[in-house]
Each structure stands twice: as structure tokens, then as C-alpha cells.
Amino acid sequence: MLPRQQRDSIKRNSFVQENCWNKAYLIVPPTGKYIREERCQTPIDQLHTVALRPPMDLLYMAASLEQVGVECQIKDYPAQDLSWEDLKNDLLEFQPNALILSITTPSLDEDMKAATLAKEIDAAIITISKGAHFLHLDQTALQQYPQLDLVMRGEYEETIKELAAGTNWSEISGITYRNGAEIIRNTNRGYIQDIDTIPFPARHLIDNALYVRPDTGELQTTIVTSRGCPFPCIFCLAPAVSGAKSRNRSPQNVVVELRDCIDHHGIRNFLFRSDLFTANKKWVLDLCKTIQQEKLGITWSCNSRVDTVNEEMLREMKAAGCWLVSFGVESGDPGMLEKMRKQVKFENIEPAVRLCRRVGIKSSVYFLIGLPWENRETFENTKRFAVRLNPDFIEYFYSYPFYGTEFYAEAVKERLLQDGELPKEAYNLPAIATKYLSKEELMPLRREALRAFYLRPGYILKTLARTRSPKMLKNYIIYGLRQLYDLIR
DSSP states (O other), X not given: OOOHXXXXXXXXXXXXXXXXXXXXXXXXXXXXXXOOBTTBOXXXXXXXXXXXXXXXXXXXXXXXXXXXXXXXXXXXXXXTTOOHHHHHHHHHHHOOSEEEEEOOSTTHHHHTHHHHHHHHHOTTXXXXXXXXXXXXXXXXXXXXXXXXXXXXXXXXXXXXXXXXXXXXXXXXXXEEEEETTEEEEOOOOOOOSOGGGSOOOOGGGSOGGGOBOTTTOOBEEEEXXXXXXXXXXXXXXXXXXXXXXXXXXXXXXXHHHHHHHHHHHOOOXXXXXXXXXXXXXXXXXXXXXXXXXXXXXXXXXXXXXXXXXXXXXXXXXXXXXXXXXXXXXXXXXXXXHHHTTOOOOXXXXXXXXXXXXXXXXXXXXXXXXXXXXXXXXXXXXXXXHHXXXXXXXXXXXXXXXXXXXXXXXXXXXXXXXXXXXXXXXXXXXXXSXXXXXXXXXXXXXXXHHHHHHHTOHHHHHHHHHTOOSHHHHHHHHHHHHHHHHHHHO
């Protein structure tokens, strides 16, 4: 908490007058390695199947800011193993008009130290944050963190340009801000319908070598191919963040960005990030055919539901360079799937993984532990099912109750969580108890389930046998040793 004198000074400050920016500093604060992608806020240190990704939100905002003449710098402090002292020195050297923070809900308290530091250096620096957290808790955050001037809600590319251009804050949709002692919440901003109009991410502002494909060690970046998901899973932020309608970029627009990554950054490995990549079969087929026609020579991975793929689609994806599909299966218990409103038929899960195996695409499957109805029986069903399913990779996450989701409301209703409470544990540690299992009882389950899958001799031999090069073999061994250490310690 800031000293009272400094808090009062900040409250008297008003930035709503029309002032254009010259410089913006966009950062991932030095508060740990997370996937900071609105719907996905995963701490990755103990999750070895999840690779560090570039901060796409900051790259997109910087690209938009450069369109209106703002000089931008981006720094991912955790990725570069940099400290708070490094941040202090960078702020003193760059002297930005605005500091823009990428945050997660679990790390929010720590992330806000960056705003405190900026105000200590220069109270005139406008401190801004974005993240799914602020869709519902925007006013609460500004009340709790007086060092924060403004938060952005929803899609941010147009919002950030209007802020930088000096538009009066009262006229900008999608922001909540303080004006003196008052906190003002403007109207929501609509979704960008034609996402081809969004400028390509400002990859020239980051060290792309920080982000690699985990099995080969080669450069890898993220390509956002669509936004929005029509499915109502109770734990997921996607419909609130991006809408219930899938908005796809044109295949030609995606391919131009891929070509830019190849020609200007030497990147040929990609994560195609979508709320649901395979939502539109025709679009997937068109994209894959366009990639093949352009002879890009790339490899890529994507996500999917088990009921939105078929053999024709997967074969075209394979021909276009797809090497891995990640499925959010979530549970091996049909009753749990029904309660979480997954809207998937249990009998569709195994055929999807078999299809991947048939066409030569690796499969990665995600499971959740710890929704309110989880008990020992439902967990055992999932653990057994994962072994039977036998994908190439799995990961177990403890479910996190994001404010505004049905999961959060259910947790409050069942008195597993107090209204307004925001757990700091996320994904690799249980955030809350269930109706039947305490947090202490949940704690060993993730490790138990991972051991049951990864420590099978047959799985280990199969994994080593499919390596294509000495470098890949080395990376698999390193990965395996790290996984083994975490599983047996």
C-alpha cells in the first residue's frame, strides 16, 4: 500500500484532459512466468507441457500505438529473469508517458507493485492495466490499488489508440478510470468484427529467442487466428472475453503474418491460438489449403474440441504442417462433463484421439481436477480414462474459479469460496476445496494422476522411440527428468 500522502497526490491527479503520448512502456511485471492470455492464466514453472509464450496482448497494443506515432518498448521481465531493480532502471531511462501492465488474477497483488514503482519515480506516468480480471472487478481494483489510474475492459487495440491520441477519457468505451476521488466506468466496447483490420503484433520489439518449441528448442511464436467460442463451459472465460461467436481472420491474412514471421524473424514454428480453432470446418480447410499453396514449410499446433474434428480436416491440417492438437477433455467422468456444461458426448473422446494417431498428428489432452462436485470416485474415473485414452501428452490442472464464471458462482453458493475472494493458488495447486474433498486431500491428486500416466514403461519407450533427432531426444530427456523430479519429490 502506498503512503497516505502519495495516495492523496495520485487522487488529485487527473489525466482525463487531452494529452497525447510520446512514449509507452508495455511490460510483463517480474512476478513469475504465466500464460497471460485473458482466458488462460497459467503459471508454467511446474507445468512442463506448457511452454512460455510471447505476450501477445502487449505486442498487439504496441502495434496499434505505433500506428499513431507512439514510441514503444516491450519487456517480458520473467522471461528474461529480470528484477524489480531492472524495472526501476528501465523506467528511469525510458521515461514513458504511460506504463501498461499485463496481469493475471492470481498474480494481481504482485503485479501492481509495478504501478507503485512507476508512481514513485514519476507521479505523472499514467498507469494502465488490462486483463480479464477487469471485466467484472474493474472498480474494485481501482479502489484497492490507488497507484493504478485506468483499466481496459474487453478488446484493447482501438482503446489504446484512443488513449494515446489524447481522446478525453470520458469519451472512450471499454475503460474504467479514476478522476480525482471518483471512479468512472464507461460503456462497454463492442467486439472488433473484422479482425483482419488489427495490425500484426509488434514482434520487432521483443527478443523472439525467448520463446521456443519445447521439444525441439526452435523458435516458436503465437498466431492469433480467431476470437470467440460458442460453448458455455462453466469454468471458462472465453465467451465473456471474446464473445460467443467465433470471429475468424481470413486465411490470406493469417498467411501474410506467417510469411512475415518467416522472412523477418526466422520463425517457422507456430502456436495457432484460438478460443476454438476447429469451430468452422470450411475455414480450417481453406486455411490449410492456403498454407500448402504458399509452400511455407512450417509446423504448428492448435486446440480443438473432440467433436469438432474429422478425418478430412485432420489430414488437411497434417499436410499443412500441424504436428499437435490439444484437446480440452476436462474429465473422464460423464457426470462431471455434464455438470461443467461441456456439451460433449463422452463416446466422442476416444475416436478423436485415435484419428489424430491415424493421420500422424500428436495429441495433448487437458484434464481438470477440483470442480465443486469432484470426489475420489470421479478423480479415479479420470485417472483411469487418461491411461486408456493414451494420448501423446497430458496435463492436469486444478480448476480456478474466475470471478464472473458460473464456476465462481457455484463455489460461492456451496460456501467453498467467499464472494469477492480471489485465490492465489492456480492450476498447479488447488484453489479451493470441493464439496467432498479438502484442499489438503486434493493436493496430491495431480501428481498421482501424472505419475499414473507418465511413469508407465511402455509410454517412456514409445516417447523415446519417436524422437526424430539427437536434439529432440536430448530435449525429451531433459523434459522427462524434470517431470520425474516433480513427480517423485
